[in-house]
Amino acid sequence: MGEQEGLEELFRTSETDLYGEELTPKQKRIVEAAIQMFSEKGYSSSSTSEIAKRAKVAEGTIFRHYKTKKELLLAIVTPVMSNLLAPFIIRDLDKVLSQNYKCYEDFLTAIVKNRQTFIEKHISIVKILLQEIPFHNELRSQFIERIGKEVYNRLEAIVTHFQDKGELIEMPTQAAIRLTATSIGGFLLTRYILLPDNDWDDEEELKRTIHFIMNGMKAR
Template identity: 85%
Template sequence: MGKQEDINELFKSSESDVYGEGLTPKQKRILEAAIQMFSEKGYSSSSTSEIAKRAEVAEGTIFRHYKTKKELLLAIVTPVMSNLLAPFIIRDLDKVLKKNYKSYEDFLIAIVKNRQEFIEKHISIVKILIQEIPFHDELRSQFIDRIGKEVYTRLEAIVSHFQAKGELVEMPTQTAIRLTASSIGGFLFARYILLPEHDWNDEEELKHTIHFIMNGMKAR
């Protein structure tokens, strides 16, 4: 799925929910151009003049709708994360989290493949979130409230289940989740953000990542 399709999928059928009366054609072009620019160059390196050029509008048109570049960023990320991305992530994760797995290893394989599919579909928005959340308190709070807490609760139940079965070593569930998430997150970050052009063997990397997690967490 290309970037334009990615953007359209996130906005289609929910514009009125996110933006009240919906977007004008020029607003939509501005937002699409800003998503592309922020994803490719980062927020700080993208200028409103470049966004205007890509959107094929005058730069003044941007400022008629959005007073500052920061307001433009928030106009993209806050409603998308709150109303589209958060429920979309939760709904997508539920395909994995609500299944019964024979082992924690089976669960890890399923969750990594699920997240890879999501990232590949929505790479531009994912890049913006990763790049900008650490630097904007508003975005960080939105992510924690809309996504982080909900996902954590589901993961906590899964880890506790496999600890109760005696499959995982006894440790605080938050520690088990942190160790699992940091290993998987590190792989996905390197794969799609840091070194996307590298010649990746996804199956081998997945196998090594899960082997690393299980060797550290598996009950002896």
């Protein structure tokens, strides 16, 4: 499924605005244009006049629906977080987290491939989240509450399982999750955000990333 289909899924799962009213065709065009602009230029560098031009509406139309540019950002991210990302990530990760893996390497391979599929489908939204969460307390709080806590609890159980089996060195579970997540996150961030046009060999990069994690965490 491509990115355009990902946007259509967003609209199907979030047919109302921040106030519970049904989105109009113009609002959908505004939201889609804002997603494109925020993804390409970042929130701070995108103007409402540029968004209006891309959406083919008057700038005043944006402010009839959204009082500020910040409210437009929240109108995109809040339903995305609540209706699409949170349930999709949890449901989608369940396919990975609920499996019985022979070893931690197999689990890491499955979860990275799972996340690659998700990013490729929702690359613009992922860019906005990565760019804006560090700078907006509202978005950070939403992410932690609706996604972060649930995912962390599931990862904690898996790491503890492999530690109990003697496959991973003894260390605080939080540290093991952080080291795993930063290694995988660094690969995905570089692959899709920082250097997407590089000549990537995904299979080899995945093997290198997992090798790096396991050499530092595997029991000897």
